[in-house]
Amino acid sequence: MRTRMKDQWPTLLVAALAGTFGVLLLHVTGLLAAAIRADDVTGESDTVALMLGFLATVFVVIAVYVSAIVTSNTVATVVAGRTRTIALLRLIGSSARAQRAQIAKEGLVVGIAGAAIGVLAGTGAALGIEELAVANRMLPATDYGYLNAAVVLPAIAVALTTWLASWVGSRRVLRVRPIEAISNATAQDREELGRRRGRNIAAIVLVVVGIGLLVTGVVIGLTDPIGVLIGLAGGILSFTGVVLGADVVMPPVLRLVGRLFGRSPAARLAAENAVRNPERSSRMTIGLVIGVTLLTTFSVTMESYRAMLLAAQAAQPEVFAGIEEMLNATIAVFTVLIGFSALIAAIGMVNTLSLSVMQRTRELGLLRALGFDRGQLRRMIVAESAALTVAATLTGLVLGFGYGWAGAQALLGGAQGEPVFVMPGVPWVMIGALIVSAGVLTLVASIAPARRAMRVSPVVALAVD
Amino acid sequence: MQIQPSDLGLIARVAGLAKRYGHGAGAVTALDDVSLGLRRGEFTAIMGPSGSGKSTLMHIMAGLDSPTAGRVWLGDTDITELGDSALTVLRRRRIGFVFQSFNLVPTLDVRGNVMLPFELDGRRPSRDEQAWIDELFDTLGLGGRLTHRPHELSGGQQQRVAIARALATRPDLVFADEPTGNLDSRTGREVLGLLAVASARYGQSIAMVTHDPVAASHADRILFLADGKIVRDAGRSTPEEISAFMLSMELAA
Numbered sequence: 001m002r003t004r005m006k007d008q009w010p011t012l013l014v015a016a017l018a019g020t021f022g023v024l025l026l027h028v029t030g031l032l033a034a035a036i037r038a039d040d041v042t043g044e045s046d047t048v049a050l051m052l053g054f055l056a057t058v059f060v061v062i063a064v065y066v067s068a069i070v071t072s073n074t075v076a077t078v079v080a081g082r083t084r085t086i087a088l089l090r091l092i093g094s095s096a097r098a099q100r101a102q103i104a105k106e107g108l109v110v111g112i113a114g115a116a117i118g119v120l121a122g123t124g125a126a127l128g129i130e131e132l133a134v135a136n137r138m139l140p141a142t143d144y145g146y147l148n149a150a151v152v153l154p155a156i157a158v159a160l161t162t163w164l165a166s167w168v169g170s171r172r173v174l175r176v177r178p179i180e181a182i183s184n185a186t187a188q189d190r191e192e193l194g195r196r197r198g199r200n201i202a203a204i205v206l207v208v209v210g211i212g213l214l215v216t217g218v219v220i221g222l223t224d225p226i227g228v229l230i231g232l233a234g235g236i237l238s239f240t241g242v243v244l245g246a247d248v249v250m251p252p253v254l255r256l257v258g259r260l261f262g263r264s265p266a267a268r269l270a271a272e273n274a275v276r277n278p279e280r281s282s283r284m285t286i287g288l289v290i291g292v293t294l295l296t297t298f299s300v301t302m303e304s305y306r307a308m309l310l311a312a313q314a315a316q317p318e319v320f321a322g323i324e325e326m327l328n329a330t331i332a333v334f335t336v337l338i339g340f341s342a343l344i345a346a347i348g349m350v351n352t353l354s355l356s357v358m359q360r361t362r363e364l365g366l367l368r369a370l371g372f373d374r375g376q377l378r379r380m381i382v383a384e385s386a387a388l389t390v391a392a393t394l395t396g397l398v399l400g401f402g403y404g405w406a407g408a409q410a411l412l413g414g415a416q417g418e419p420v421f422v423m424p425g426v427p428w429v430m431i432g433a434l435i436v437s438a439g440v441l442t443l444v445a446s447i448a449p450a451r452r453a454m455r456v457s458p459v460v461a462l463a464v465d
Numbered sequence: 466m467q468i469q470p471s472d473l474g475l476i477a478r479v480a481g482l483a484k485r486y487g488h489g490a491g492a493v494t495a496l497d498d499v500s501l502g503l504r505r506g507e508f509t510a511i512m513g514p515s516g517s518g519k520s521t522l523m524h525i526m527a528g529l530d531s532p533t534a535g536r537v538w539l540g541d542t543d544i545t546e547l548g549d550s551a552l553t554v555l556r557r558r559r560i561g562f563v564f565q566s567f568n569l570v571p572t573l574d575v576r577g578n579v580m581l582p583f584e585l586d587g588r589r590p591s592r593d594e595q596a597w598i599d600e601l602f603d604t605l606g607l608g609g610r611l612t613h614r615p616h617e618l619s620g621g622q623q624q625r626v627a628i629a630r631a632l633a634t635r636p637d638l639v640f641a642d643e644p645t646g647n648l649d650s651r652t653g654r655e656v657l658g659l660l661a662v663a664s665a666r667y668g669q670s671i672a673m674v675t676h677d678p679v680a681a682s683h684a685d686r687i688l689f690l691a692d693g694k695i696v697r698d699a700g701r702s703t704p705e706e707i708s709a710f711m712l713s714m715e716l717a718a
Contacts, residue, residue, distance in 0.1 A: 265584040272572035362567055369529060370630075371557025371585045373550055458529045458556075 007081060010074045010351030011110045012117075014344060015162045018067035019118015020125065021340050022060040022154025027126030027146065029056040034142035059337045060154050062294065066287050066341040068161040069243075070348030073283035075107065075169030077355040080280075086173060087181035100173040107166020114162060115155035123151070203245030210238025214406050221410030222419035231410035235297075235403050242399065243290065246282040250391065251275050254285070257391045261383050266376045269367075270383035274391075277356075281388065284352045288392035289399070291342025292434060296400020296427075297407060298338055302331050303425025304408030308415070335430070346437075349392075350445040353385055357449035364453050365460035378450045385446035393438040397431065469541045475502035476638050476670040477526055482535035484521050484693075495521040496532070497693035503638070508664035508671045510681040512707070513690035514715065520642065522690065523674045527560055527640050528552040540637050557585050561631030561639040563660075565646040568627035569615040576611040579630045594633070601629045605659065621652035628656070632663055639663075641673040645680050657683040678707035689714065 033049040079086070086099050123146055133139035217231025242249060258271025274281055306327055313320035357364075367377065405424035412422045470478040484496040495518045503509050503526075513519045524530035525537055528544050529552075536545045539559060544552065561582075562568075569578045579598065583590050590598060602608050605625040615623055624644060631639045641660060645653030661683045663669040673684060681687050682704045689697040691714055699710075 264587075265581060268577075269570065269572060276572050363570065366564075366567060366570065368553070369527075369556060369562055371553055371582055373553040376585070459524050 005106060005110075007078045007355070008106055008110050010348070010355070011071050011078075011107065011162065011166070012114050013351070014067050014070050014074070014348055015111050015114020015158050016117040016121070017344055017347065018063050019115045019155055019158040020121040021063050021118075021344075022158065023118050023122025023151050024125045024129075025056045025060055025122075025337070026151050026154060027123060027144075028129060029053060030148065030150070031126065031130055031139070031142060031144050034144040035139055038140055038142055059340075060157070062290075062338070063341045063344060064154070064157050064161050066290055067158070067344050067348075068165045069283065069290075070287050070345060070351075071107070071162055071165035072169035073280065073287075074348060074351055074355070075103065075166045076172060076280065076283070077352050077359075079103065079170055079172045081355060081359045083176055083180060086176045087178055090176060090178040091181045096174045096176070099176075100167075100170045103170040103173060104163060104167040107170075108159070108163040111159035111162025111166075115159040118158060119151065119155050122154075199244055200248060203241045203248070206241030206244065207238045208241075210234045210236070210241055214238060214403075217410045218406055218413065221413040223414045225411060225414060227413070228407065228410040231406055235406065239290075239293065239399070239403070243286055246286040246289075247279055250282040250285050250289075250395070251278045253391045253395055254281060254387055257394070258387045260390075261387070264379075266372070266380040267383050270380045271387060273380075273384045274387040280352070280356065284349050285388055285392040285395075287345030287348050288342065288389070289396045291339070291345045292393055292396025293400040293403065294338045295335065295342060295430065295434070296397050297403040298334060299331065299427035299430040300401055300404025300424055301407040301411070302327070303427040303430075304405070304412065304422050305425070307423065307425045308412055346441050346445075349388060349441070350448075353388065353445050354448045354452075357381060357453060361456055361460055364456040365458050368456060368458035374454045377453050378446075381450040381453055382442065382446045385449075386442040389438045389442045389445065393434060397434065470502065470538045471505075471541050473502065474505050475538075476505040476540060477672070478502040478538045479522075479526060479532075480536050482522070482525065482537065483533050484518070484525065484530075485533045494693050496525070499535070499690075499693070499695055501688065501695060501698075503670060503672055504686070505670055506664065506668040507686055508661055508684045509673070510684035510687045511672060511674045511690060512676060512678075512681050512687055512711070514676060514711070517690040518693040519674045519676075519690045523640055523642060523672065526638075526672070527562070528555055557582055558634065559637045561634065561636040563624065563627045563631050563639065563641040563644045565643040566620075569623055569630075571615050574612050574614050575607055575618075575626050578615070578626055579633050582630065582634050590633075594635075597635070598629070598633050601632055604662075605629050619652075620648050621655065624648065624652075624656045625659070628659055628663070632667075632669060635669070637670065639669060639671045641671060643675055643677075644673065645675075645677065650679075653680070678704040678711060681707050 029052045032052055036048055089099060090096065127146070130139070130144075134141050211234065213234025214231050215234075217227045217229070217234055219227070220230060221227025254274045255271070258267075258274055261267035261271060306324075309320060309323055309327065313323065364377065367380075372380075401424065405422070408424060409422045413419060470476075478501070480500045482496050482499040483494070486493045486495060497518075499518075499522065511519045511522060521530065525532050526539075528537075528539070528547065532545065536543060538544065539555065542555070544555060547555065556562075570581065573581065579601075580590070583594075602611065605628060607622070607625055607629060610618065610622065615626070618626065624647075627644075631641075639660075644660070645656055648656060657680055660671055660673065664671050664685070673680070675681055682702060685701055687697075687699045687702055687707065688695055689699070689710065696714065697710065699706075702710075
């Protein structure tokens with residue numbers, strides 16, 4: 001069984017990261033709440049502690065949600081790689097249900113292991129942060145107890161979602177036919193697209209209703225700041241629609257991006273590879289889209305807010321003194337918190353790309369035999385990786401810009417007593433950082449698969465198994 | 466002056482070829498002092514039971530694997546010492562392949578697969594070459610399917626596309642590895658007939674590895690391998706003669 005679990009390490013990594021993040025965030029919130037209670041001025045009010053708890057929960061939920069998407073995709077890729085073994089076991093009498101249960105069981109084991117790592121690593125990191133903060137006098141020494149029950153919650157959430165995501169991701173097991181163990185017609189890894197229609201209709205309804213609410217929010221926001229709440233609901237609904245309809249949204253974007261790489265054989269094959277399995281590539285990129293969208297939405301809103309504050313500050317310097325430092329600190333903290341989901345998504349993409357290239361060994365051998373040199377093979381894989389990263393980043397930037405502007409308009413459009421058009425602030429630093437990160441991600445994601453691809457001997461393509 | 470393989474009418478030649486895997490007691494000898502020449506324009510079959518070394522011989526002659534000892538020529542080029550890049554370019558320009566299965570790049574359509582060797586070389590086919598490719602599409606009955614992807618084709622059609630690709634660049638030598646292994650016998654006969662025509666009508670040199678006596682009977686010349694050695698060099702033979710010889714080899718072993 002140990003050899004079968006080896007392809008599950010990406011799942012473990014994602015579970016451990018999500019667990020660490022959740023536990024760390026709860027500990028830090030706990031620490032801050034303890035520090036606030038200890039303070040004479042703020043200690044009376046529970047509001048701040050409550051807000052902190054609420055925000056921590058929101059970020060943990062986002063991280064767990066993204067890691068669930070990533071995990072179900074990883075598991076689907078793992079299943080595709082195991083098709084032959086599963087078919088063989090089916091051939092000698094194992095039921096599809098038992099095979100699927102096996103994979104879900106692995107998911108539970110991996111999820112529990114990841115959660116345990118998360119509790120240890122998250123608590124360790126929180127301890128380190130506390131030491132540092134106290135030593136630097138940024139935080140008073142508190143009586144915060146690390147052994148508190150609330151920390152178990154993110155751990156349990158991670159274990160359960162990994163289990164659930166494994167179950168969802170292992171759907172394909174049911175479609176493996178025993179005959180695939182003995183025929184050699186299995187090289188194609190097409191996933192059938194069933195039950196898509198209901199989902200697409202739901203996605204369209206969500207997007208339409210969401211955009212309607214968003215527009216309503218913006219209009220109401222011109223006179224009443226309550227508009228931002230309506231807009232928020234619209235944003236959540238429409239974005240959920242986009243995530244649900246990823247199979248429809250992402251492949252055209254990927255095709256478009258793929259076309260940018262030119263007409264050389266390496267670039268053309270890369271573009272085709274990026275969409276050869278639309279369902280898989282959509283899932284591969286959607287996690288990153290979520291992360292980038294959240295980051296962009298947040299920073300565009302904040303940037304618009306900052307522009308307005310700066311204008312106000314110029315008019316009344318004494319009232320708004322010191323506000324910029326506060327704003328910068330808030331933006332930095334939130335960016336890190338949201339960025340973590342993007343990080344998990346990025347790791348998921350690296351893993352899935354690695355796995356899917358490994359499953360293409362035979363095709364890589366064929367390309368070598370036909371005259372692809374090692375450099376062309378590497379360029380092909382880097383371009384495939386770039387197509388996925390660029391498509392996800394672009395989509396996220398466009399969506400985030402729209403949401404961010406709508407948020408800023410709804411929030412600030414009526415803030416000065418009369419309806420105004422809010423110029424969307426452009427967070428250049430953020431955009432620059434995202435583009436650099438996308439470049440780094442492209443390269444990192446392609447290192448392992450490219451090295452692997454370049455080692456493939458053309459003789460593999462001729463071998464008949 | 467040294468005599469070049471081409472002076473002898475040879476398109477490929479190996480001399481004193483040996484291939485051993487592993488070391489010490491566990492070492493396996495796949496090829497043992499094999500010397501042979503393939504004649505230009507001929508359709509040669511390399512036959513032998515499983516484990517006779519016929520696939521290893523083909524891999525080495527096609528520049529896909531390197532020998533433990535001996536030398537290998539393609540045309541007048543000594544390819545024994547060539548590095549990976551030079552061998553890659555050699556395969557691209559001077560060798561064609563038809564494998565048993567999984568011949569085609571699944572993400573490219575029929576035309577894309579056939580044009581791939583040209584594109585890898587960074588060039589478009591010349592007018593002359595384009596005419597030849599169109600003739601191939603025509604002869605192989607692929608005209609109506611140029612925009613089909615491999616998974617939309619039957620096994621026999623996929624092998625035809627592979628043949629078109631292998632012949633498109635008019636390579637020095639086409640290697641076919643059990644090209645009919647995955648086909649029913651009627652489709653298999655068609656594919657073999659096409660290879661034989663390519664050799665007879667267009668002078669294409671072809672080396673086909675097979676263990677099927679019927680397939681080998683389409684060839685001009687049949688080389689029999691057993692335990693890494695060439696045991697017989699025969700001209701065109703009937704399936705019965707080939708089977709009889711194979712059987713006698715099995716009985717002698």
